[in-house]
Amino acid sequence: MTATDRSIELVNAAAQAAADRLAHDIIAYDVSDVLSITDAFLLASAPNDRQVKSIVDEIEERLQKELGAKPVRREGDRDARWILLDYVDIVIHVQHSEERVFYALERLWKDCPELELPEDAVKTRGKGKEHAETSGEHAGIAGDPDGELS
Numbered sequence: 001m002t003a004t005d006r007s008i009e010l011v012n013a014a015a016q017a018a019a020d021r022l023a024h025d026i027i028a029y030d031v032s033d034v035l036s037i038t039d040a041f042l043l044a045s046a047p048n049d050r051q052v053k054s055i056v057d058e059i060e061e062r063l064q065k066e067l068g069a070k071p072v073r074r075e076g077d078r079d080a081r082w083i084l085l086d087y088v089d090i091v092i093h094v095q096h097s098e099e100r101v102f103y104a105l106e107r108l109w110k111d112c113p114e115l116e117l118p119e120d121a122v123k124t125r126g127k128g129k130e131h132a133e134t135s136g137e138h139a140g141i142a143g144d145p146d147g148e149l150s
Contacts, residue, residue, distance in 0.1 A: 003030045007039035007089040008115065010069060014085075014092055015121035017062040018044040021055040024097065024128035027106065028115040040090045040115060045100040045128055049080040055094050056083045063087070097128050 003011075011028045018026050023044035032039040046052045056074075063069040073086040082099045085092040093105060 002113075003032050003039040003115065004089065007032075010063060010067060010087055010090045011040050011042050011115055012118055013063055013066055014042050014059045014090070015044075015117045017059045018042075018055050018094070019118065019120035019124055021058045022046070022051065022124075023055045023094065024124050025100070025126070026117060026121040026124045028117055029109040029112040030115050031109060031112050034112060038086075038089065038091050041105070041109060042090060042092045043095070043100070043105055044093070044124075045095045045097045047097050047128070049096060052083060052094050052096055053077070053080045056085060056092075059085060059092060059094070100128065 015026050015028060023046055026042070026044045028040055028042045030039065031041050044055060046055055060071065060074075069087055071085040071087050074083065075086075076083040081096040082103075083094050085094075095103070
């Protein structure tokens with residue numbers, strides 16, 4: 001089984017909306033063969049809580065306006081570190097960059113086929129790492145960017 005045309009349409013519109021709000025590392029997976037509850041997951045991240053919320057708001061507004069779709073569930077608003085939008089056909093995860101690295105959802109779904117996304121969304125790949133390097137945010141330990149202990 002593969003993702004439906006409707007699911008792909010939702011994923012593409014959401015990915016473009018996220019890219020328009022400067023989301024990082026946008027990627028989508030067709031999970032229809034391994035999950036019966038949804039067809040696709042869309043993942044995106046941002047370097048701060050305010051931007052996470054802005055991305056989610058834009059996705060929600062765009063899907064409502066362009067495709068008449070409303071999420072059946074929205075979770076994570078309080079802290080805005082990881083907001084989930086459940087559209088039944090697709091589930092969207094917008095995470096703070098730190099949560100994205102920590103939970104590494106890509107590892108869970110890496111065996112699922114990646115869905116083709118709009119060019120603007122594809123261009124966001126690697127932006128999270130690039131932003132961390134230019135803003136001085138490092139995941140390393142004791143100041144070492146590789147995380148090696150001295």
